[in-house]
Amino acid sequence: MPASLNGEHFETVIIGAGMAGLAAGIRLALAGKKVIILERHNASGGLNSFYSQAGRKFDVGLHAMTNYVPKGTKGTPLTKLLRQLRIPYDALDLCPQNGSKIAFPSCELGFTNDFSFLEAEVARVFPNQIDGFRALAEEVRTLDAFNLGAIPTSAREAVQRHIKDPLLEDMVFCPVMYYGSAQEHDMDYGQFAIMFRSLFFEGFARPLEGVRVIIKLLQDKYRSLGGIRKMKCGIQQIKTEGSKVSAIVLDNGDILTAEKIISTAGAVETARLCEDQPTDAEASNIGQLSFTETITALDCQPTDLGWDDTIIFFNTRERFHYGRCEHDLVDPTSGVICFPNNYQYGEGRQLDEGFLRVTAMANHDKWCALDEADYLAKKAYWYDELQKVTLRILPEPKGKNAYPDASAPMPLSASDLLDKHRIASDMFTPRTVRKYTGHLNGAIYGAPNKIKDGRTHLENLYLAGTDQGFLGIVGAMLSGISMANLHALQGS
């Protein structure tokens, strides 16, 4: 790679080394194109990354990789993307989940990677809704959700055509929204279908070593094909001439040119980089939803305490509310609990330490307004609050580790138990998300209105990733692949 990029010309420049950018890069490098990926940070992965603290690795993003199918399953997104990236299935080390659940105040629905399990659960808890649920599933199965020209329609309305009990409706929406909706209260039916399939028809899996396995695979593949990647390389401005990008100005002032640009920076974020757009362009399409997550390391396996679920999507209100957290720093009334240990890693394979991750909605502006001392104090406060909520959702601790010693007359309270087994903890907030993804408002899932064909106001600038609208990690990679194919490879 040249020491300076100043004056260099590329066939395609990709902005962002997240899952979508890396996947797009692999496609272009496979085709023999001169391609470069520019990444503002010193780590790849974007929204899905990891960091080390005191020698311990923490994952960000990736509770579970959705879209899991067993090896050899044909025609599914995972299979398609592995083929497109020429990555062998086994390289991902995908280990399926144990089982997950949706926990609401009055009832629970379990689900696994076998859809018939969820069907049976719905039939058990909502016997008069099972026909509607099956009809919905059938409609979702056959919907052309990847149609890039589809007009967005309301998923709430579509679901209500089949499911008449609002409790079941909310329980279906809770995991689907938490794992990918950038829109408040409702979502596009096409996006709903993509998520529903990826969660319930396909399923959850995880590599033992977490998200870094996937990032490393993508990076190594890209590098082996001769793709160039430049880290710590932010973009100051996209220069325009008429309806085209004419050049890209880097933070260090270097100027490079490209025939095509694929940006994974976000729809609004990309528009605002363009010379011909005002700095407040597309304000109405800024995402409103941000999250916080607590991560707790334990000196034992979660199953030793009787916590066997892989993921629990919970809601403690009467109606599930998926919307901006308005009044406080965190909305602890719904969220996601994840035990990364609870996957079928195979005989003798397990994470050395136990992990408990809890995600909830959080208010970006309020977190960002805190001064440093207050920020740390509020993190400590909300860490405790979220642990309290979590312990009310989790089953009562059981097993030998639930007792301080064999002679103790009483088991420890759940909260004392967690204190006893905790060896480390951390928490990220919307401020962290904003810093590492560059998403305005720290909006994890980006803009509410997706741009499915990836086109922008400039004819050689395209979007991929979160704001193109294929969701989840597999979706992000497929987005990079599809946009590279459509705009930079097809017919060229």
Next chain:
Amino acid sequence: MTEDQVKQIVIDIIDEIAPDEDTTDLKGDVNLRDQMDLDSMDFLDIVMELRKQHGIEVPEEDYPKLASLDSCGEYLTPKFNAK
């Protein structure tokens, strides 16, 4: 180059881009899509490899001519021989 040799080149490319598909006993006159799980993204890869490995260009409007092994042989052989 004969049509059979060109067909074998196409089979080799499919083996490379879709290693999980069985390419033994493919029928020449039946659409590849009906015999294997290939989609438009896979056909893009066949075109990509023809260009990369053999310098053969297939314009987008001619993609339908790659539908079956026989039509591949018919369409691509003159291109290989014209090189």
